[in-house]
Amino acid sequence: MKNLRMKAARAAKDMSQGDLAAVVGATRQTVGMIEAGDYNPTLKLCIRICKALDKTLDELFWEEEDGWTREL
């Protein structure tokens, strides 16, 4: 399942996947895979992404029930 909230938050900052990757110290491909979903990033990277996009973990990576976190 795609992480559309992350994609939207990045768009709101007018950043490309490469821009965000550079800020959080990751690669363009890794950021792409996280947005594409079906991927299991580390907490460290999630937190860096949240701070770069001015969001919290819950806002970008939490789903109460039957969401994309279901299939992790």
Next chain:
Amino acid sequence: MKNLRMKAARAAKDMSQGDLAAVVGATRQTVGMIEAGDYNPTLKLCIRICKALDKTLDELFWEEEDGWTREL
């Protein structure tokens, strides 16, 4: 930095590290290292821990500033 919120949430459920590990499909050692801090678990494991302890990601793993997430 220790994750005392997780330790407290686990205590509130009267679960040992081994109990929680069994529920989330991890080992006792991994749970112990996460509580001990200076460790970088995957998002999947964090989410499973949150659900097992009836907490959200923000409640257990988010720190606004100068918290334990600082050193990840």
Next chain:
DNA sequence: TCATAAAGTCAACTATATTTTACATTTTGC
């Protein structure tokens, strides 16, 4: 249309999360 930035994808490699086994130490209840 055309040029270019952005995004999708793939294989091979490196870094590290997680497991397994084993033993030491600390807590807890009797």
Next chain:
DNA sequence: GCAAAATGTAAAATATAGTTGACTTTATGA
């Protein structure tokens, strides 16, 4: 005190997150 459960710790092995380089495909704007 004592026995058992819970926790701390550590080395070696495995699974997988994340990188690197290269190429393709899809936007986007001039």
